[in-house]
Amino acid sequence: MDDRKNRVLMAAAGLLLAGVALFALFPAFRENGERMKQVKPMLEEADRLALDYNKVLSGGEEYVGKYVLWCVQNRSEDEVLYKGDMRARLKISNYRFMPIFRGSKHASCSDMLLNIEDVRKTSSSSGMITAEFIYSRE
Numbered sequence: 001m002d003d004r005k006n007r008v009l010m011a012a013a014g015l016l017l018a019g020v021a022l023f024a025l026f027p028a029f030r031e032n033g034e035r036m037k038q039v040k041p042m043l044e045e046a047d048r049l050a051l052d053y054n055k056v057l058s059g060g061e062e063y064v065g066k067y068v069l070w071c072v073q074n075r076s077e078d079e080v081l082y083k084g085d086m087r088a089r090l091k092i093s094n095y096r097f098m099p100i101f102r103g104s105k106h107a108s109c110s111d112m113l114l115n116i117e118d119v120r121k122t123s124s125s126s127g128m129i130t131a132e133f134i135y136s137r138e
Helices: 002-049 052-063
Strands: 067-076 079-082 090-093 112-122 127-135
Touching: 002 067, 002 112, 002 127, 052 112, 052 127
Parallel strands: 090 127
Antiparallel strands: 067 079, 067 112, 079 090, 112 127
């Protein structure tokens, strides 16, 4: 009888701990749901426009204010790269909110939703795109 009683008590304790964990995680799930409601129209615009780095660079001011969903490698504030390409650099105006890229230099990148703020041609053949970080699928 004691063995059965111990199993019931252990099961009850397990359920109680699971309930406490779910209660603690609920605000995070709710916040993420609210965030996704805000981001969904931006993601839909980014999917519809399907802009890549070169198209934005060649289009100049035409794409300012547009949303893009790009694979971004964020190694440091001075090394934010479109698809990890050293020639396709990005300047992120709100860099401190961006997640740092985890992985080797030659590894893949993370999908990030950005809002194009400025497009500049430089003296070299490349240019510089400034964007605001909005969301990461990571």
